[in-house]
Structures are given as structure tokens and as C-alpha cells.
Amino acid sequence: MKSFTKVKSIVTPFDQVNVDTDQIVPKQFLKLIQKSGFGKYLFYNWRYDSNEQPISDFVLNDSKYQNSKIFVTRDNFGCGSSREHAVWALQDFGFSVIIAPSFSDIFYSNCFKNGLLPIQLDSKIVDSIMNSSSEIEVDLESQTITTEFQTISFEIDPHKKKVLLEGLDDISLTLEYENKITDFEKKSNVPSVL
Amino acid sequence: MSKTLSEKIWDSHIVVEKENGPSLLYIDRHLIHEVTSPQAFEGIRMNKRKVRRPDLTIATMDHNVPTNDRSLPIIDQASSIQIKTLEKNCQDFGINLFDINSPYQGIVHVIGPQLGITLPGTTIVCGDSHTSTQGAFGALAFGIGTSEVEHVLVTQALWLEKLKPFEIRVEGKRKNPFAVTAKDIILSIIKKIGTAGGTGTVIEYTGEGITDLSMEQRMTICNMTIEAGARAGLIAPDEKTFDYLRGRKYTPENFEELVSVWKKDLHTDPNAKFEKSFTLKIDDIVPQVSWGTNPGMTCDVTDTVPDPKEFAKGDLAQQKSAEKALQYMDLKAGIPITEIQIDRVFIGSCTNARLEDLIAASRVVKGKKVSEKVSAMVVPGSQMVKEQAEKIGLDKIFKDANFEWRESGCSMCLGMNPDILSPGERCASTSNRNFEGRQGVGGRTHLVSPVMAAAAAIAGRFVDVREMDLN
Ligand code: SF4
Numbered sequence: 001m002k003s004f005t006k007v008k009s010i011v012t013p014f015d016q017v018n019v020d021t022d023q024i025v026p027k028q029f030l031k032l033i034q035k036s037g038f039g040k041y042l043f044y045n046w047r048y049d050s051n052e053q054p055i056s057d058f059v060l061n062d063s064k065y066q067n068s069k070i071f072v073t074r075d076n077f078g079c080g081s082s083r084e085h086a087v088w089a090l091q092d093f094g095f096s097v098i099i100a101p102s103f104s105d106i107f108y109s110n111c112f113k114n115g116l117l118p119i120q121l122d123s124k125i126v127d128s129i130m131n132s133s134s135e136i137e138v139d140l141e142s143q144t145i146t147t148e149f150q151t152i153s154f155e156i157d158p159h160k161k162k163v164l165l166e167g168l169d170d171i172s173l174t175l176e177y178e179n180k181i182t183d184f185e186k187k188s189n190v191p192s193v194l
Numbered sequence: 195m196s197k198t199l200s201e202k203i204w205d206s207h208i209v210v211e212k213e214n215g216p217s218l219l220y221i222d223r224h225l226i227h228e229v230t231s232p233q234a235f236e237g238i239r240m241n242k243r244k245v246r247r248p249d250l251t252i253a254t255m256d257h258n259v260p261t262n263d264r265s266l267p268i269i270d271q272a273s274s275i276q277i278k279t280l281e282k283n284c285q286d287f288g289i290n291l292f293d294i295n296s297p298y299q300g301i302v303h304v305i306g307p308q309l310g311i312t313l314p315g316t317t318i319v320c321g322d323s324h325t326s327t328q329g330a331f332g333a334l335a336f337g338i339g340t341s342e343v344e345h346v347l348v349t350q351a352l353w354l355e356k357l358k359p360f361e362i363r364v365e366g367k368r369k370n371p372f373a374v375t376a377k378d379i380i381l382s383i384i385k386k387i388g389t390a391g392g393t394g395t396v397i398e399y400t401g402e403g404i405t406d407l408s409m410e411q412r413m414t415i416c417n418m419t420i421e422a423g424a425r426a427g428l429i430a431p432d433e434k435t436f437d438y439l440r441g442r443k444y445t446p447e448n449f450e451e452l453v454s455v456w457k458k459d460l461h462t463d464p465n466a467k468f469e470k471s472f473t474l475k476i477d478d479i480v481p482q483v484s485w486g487t488n489p490g491m492t493c494d495v496t497d498t499v500p501d502p503k504e505f506a507k508g509d510l511a512q513q514k515s516a517e518k519a520l521q522y523m524d525l526k527a528g529i530p531i532t533e534i535q536i537d538r539v540f541i542g543s544c545t546n547a548r549l550e551d552l553i554a555a556s557r558v559v560k561g562k563k564v565s566e567k568v569s570a571m572v573v574p575g576s577q578m579v580k581e582q583a584e585k586i587g588l589d590k591i592f593k594d595a596n597f598e599w600r601e602s603g604c605s606m607c608l609g610m611n612p613d614i615l616s617p618g619e620r621c622a623s624t625s626n627r628n629f630e631g632r633q634g635v636g637g638r639t640h641l642v643s644p645v646m647a648a649a650a651a652i653a654g655r656f657v658d659v660r661e662m663d664l665n
Contacts, residue, residue, distance in 0.1 A: 015511075015514075016518075017511045017514075018390070018515060020488070020627075022630070023629065023630060023631075026631055027608050027609060028610070028635075030229050031258065031270075031272035031273055031276050033232035033236070033275065033279050034232075035236075045630065045631045045635055050617065050635075050636075074511050075511070076389060076390040076423065079389060079390065080420075080627060080629060081322075081323055082321060082322055082323040082337040083230065084230070084233075084339035084340040087339075102390060102393060104390070104393065105423070105425045109338075110340075110341065110342075113339060113342070114341065157216075158214075159212075159216060170353070171241070171344065171345050171349065174218065174348075174349045174353070175348070177209065180209050180218075181209055181218075181220070181349060181350065184209045184220050184351075185220075188220065190222040190223075190250070190313075191313075191446035191447075192247075
């Protein structure tokens, strides 16, 4: 996984609560067997009309936000299906940071596995960030967001921070504990299913 | 120290514990399906790794599979590739697969319990959010993403943040258990606590309203726990749990020994502390119908479509989302639910396609005909359910009423196979998600119980199933 550094860009304001992963990547695109190339399907049913033409007032079709790397949204983002395709699509589209007052549990965890940084902030602060029209900078190392007017700090679990900063591979880390897993198996008596 | 049931299961599975960080938990059962596993196997191959415990892993194909004649080839190329990819992965890594021709094929959360793979006190994961279904057996069962699927395949363990225990007590007994079902109980709970009400928690369901339910009904409750935002839901095992599991295909040989341990251990201690609690009185519950685009947007069948302003109770973001929902659903505030006409009926999904669900729906349907304006289908949750249903003649009852009777799979719950709604079509569905486009782009989903769906099929609109004549 690529290591996470600082990100500076304007924000894409996505002013909706309870955005579910069925909207982030509709099911018709879940049939692919690779991880890449999902950006073109991001919010597909909201981005395109039935003739596959871009819907002009949908925020991701606004050229203003073309190079935005920071997605700002409302409560309970990423609820519903566990599909990791949602994270792959947001990333492939160009986002590296998602800011919201709250995330659904599985989506939140999926972000870290792919180097996408989810930041949870008080909804009033999210409001102010959503309305900022100039660039903001997100610095994971110092856990701060710097806008034109203020510097905001955010919380993140230290282990998750380390994994992102160093771009670590979760599985290699776990394999360092292989002996412990083997020990556990020796004393556990769960019957197999083969 | 007093502990809740989920804390006991958690503690007994810790492989590595860190202060203030996630713990490495051992996973007893890993179920996989065709949609969320290909990239995980790809990662394993790329890194030249192995599957650690193929003997604790079970695979089936459910999301993509056609539900019509199984002897025909799969026309959709992408689906066919995904299905073949799962076959190859299972073969290469020695994983037991119930493929499209297997009598054990079915929706992954339906076959786990039916095969006795789901056991009390175990940890169970699957790359699918509705894994929570299996918590009905007193297991800690939850959905994971594809990266975690890969992690579990390689290590048989998972790093997890502790989930907060949340008690939902359901008090009282249902006066009309035929019409007021487990689906109505869980929809009422979600309506009250909201779709994010359970975020960061594992819900334990307690009280007479829960112990009174059959295992299949308990599964409906735990299934939709994820729709309240909780990662997992569980119910302490009792005699009903053990009776259900006795003599199944993979029920362990030392089952009775295990039962005596489970009886001793698997309950929440009297003084254990939940971090959150909520009580629902069952006497007030009537059949539910969803009107919006998330499962929290639900009301009584006797109600009218709510006004977004009143629904949001001053929360502007919620109000906006309710307004958008009404627009998408093409509904106006103030219309009685029973005046909403429907085009399609889907009885299926991991929420409500087990044998009891089909028996109940068949009682509403028997001797009647589906409304001429409606096309209706029944998709059993597994081939085992289908076979049992056919043995007692349910297929005939449904077919005589002009329902289609299909092979098992996820089908129109999410429409990855050919079973989808056309734009603008309105469906009474026994599934779990009424998200925009879930059953087909532009399709409109109303979540209901199997008996309510059956009643709507006959009437061509929603009706209060308490008022139907039954056979
Ligand atoms: S039936 Fe629906 S909810 Fe259940 S596993 Fe299949 S797609 Fe998911």
C-alpha cells in the first residue's frame, strides 16, 4: 500500500446524510474481479441519466471540483453493504480524504485497508469545511486540517495512523504473530467443516 | 467480573490483545461468495501466500446466479466469469464449495445455519454485511470488506476494535403473531433508533418478545441489525437453538457435550453492563411498510405517508433526505399507505425466504389469485428450503395463484442477476434494503413481511394483512 502524506486541495461538498454504498458503487458494477478502474462507476446512477449523459447539476460533474482530493459529507456515510468497491471507486476517482461527522463501521474500516483517510469531526466543523471555497491542507502526521481561517485537529487511532503513514501491509504485520495463532488453535476445539 | 454475552465470545477468541488498540481475534467460521472474494484471492496469489484453514472456510454462489432453469448456461458474461473465478479459487485453495448445481447451494446466510456450520459461541465472518443473521444462534457474526476476507483467508484472524454492547429488550407477547412478524419488530426498532442508532455496537436482543420467536424469526431480527448501523446482533442460545442445530450436515459429533458447555457459559451475566439500552413494547406493533429510501423510513400500514418536516423533527439534513426520498418514490405526504398500488412482489432474500416465511405467505395466497396488474415471484433462500417447501406442496399453492416459483439465490434483493425492477416500477419486497436503485435502476422498493407481501400481491396495493381471510 502507498504511504499517506499530506494532501492539499479544494473540497468537494457532498451535502447528504446516510449515503449508502449502493449509491457509491451501484451493484451492476460489482461483477468485476479486479480492484482497479472503479472510479468511472462512482455514484453512477446519480452522475449519469438513463442515456448515460452526465447530469449537469450533480456535484461530481462540476468541473470546479475536478482536481479535488478531499470529499466532505454528512452523517452515516458509507452505510449498508460491506462492498469495498465503494472505497476503491472513491480512491480511483481521485479522493484521498473523506471528512464526515460519522461513518458506518465497515466502510470506515475498509478505508484504512486501502490508504484512504476517513476523518470524523463535529458536525459544526464539517459545516465550516464544507463551505470553504479555497484549498485546505490535511496533515496526517500532525493530525491537523488547515483552512484559510483556522487549524483544526482530528483524532485517529495510533495503530491505524501508523499503518497509513508507513503504507504497511496488514497481513504481513499479522503474520508476525503466527506463533500465537498456532497456539490459539492448539487450545481451541472448534470443529472443522470439511 | 460480570460480562455480556458478546464480551464473553470476544474474550474467548483473543489471540493478541493490545492496550488501547484493536485485538487480534480468532475466526472460527469464514463464509465466502462470488462477489466480494475474487480480489482477495488475487492478493493471495500476488503475494504467494496460502489459505491457512480451508477446513474452516465454506463457499457458495448466491448474488449473481440466475434463478430460472439451472440447466441453461449463464448468459451474462461478467456474472459467468465471477462464478467461474470462485470455482477456480476454491479448487486451487482446497475450499469446500456449494456450487450452482449443489443441493446445498443458497444464500450464504441461509445455508450456514441450515448446514449446522453456524454454532453458538463462535466467531463467524463473511464479506457481506448481513452475516449478522447468524448471531441468532448466539454467535458473534459480522460482515467484513474484501481486504479483511483476504486477511482471514491467510491468517484465520482479524484485528478488531471492541464493539460496545447495546441491549435491545423486546417486552410483551404479540397478540396476532401471524400478522405481526419478526420483520415488523425489527423494522419498528430501526424506525425508532434510526439507521445509525447502532453504529459501533453489537446489539444483544433480550426479553420475552425475542425468546418467544422461532429460530427462523430470530434470524430475521439479527439479519436486519446491520440496517440499524450495528456491526452484529445476537441472541443468547436456548433449547430452540440447540434443537434447530441437532442432526444437521455439519453439526459436530460431540454436539451434546458442547451444548452442556454452551448452557453454562453463553448468557449475559446478571450484573453485566450494557453501554446502551433500548426497550420496545411489542403490544403496540402493527404490520410495517417502508415508504422511503432507507429502512428507517418506515411506518405502520394504518398510517399515511409522513410529511418530511414532521418526520425529521427539526433536523434539516434528515428533512432534505426525506424530501428526496419521497420524490424518488413518487409519493406525496398524507397518502394512506393502503392506497399505494404496486407492480411487483418479491418474496425472497436472506431476511425472509426461509421455510416458515414461505408457509406463512402461502396461507395468505392459498385459493386466491395474484392481482392482474401485479407480477409476483417467490425465490426460496436455499435449495434446501426449496426442496422442503415442495415436499409440503407450497410450490403448487404459489403457482396456482400465479406466482413464479424460482431456484434459490439473492435474486431481486439486489438485482445482480436478471431479476430486476424496471425504472419506475413499485415493488412490495420481503428483502432488507429499500435504497435507491437497489432492486433495479429507478425501481421503488417497499419493505414488508412475507405475509404483507403476499397480501399486497393479491390486492394489487398494500393492505393490512390482519384484515385478510385466511385459509
Ligand atoms: S439476499 Fe440480499 S441482503 Fe442477503 S446476501 Fe443476498 S444480496 Fe445480500
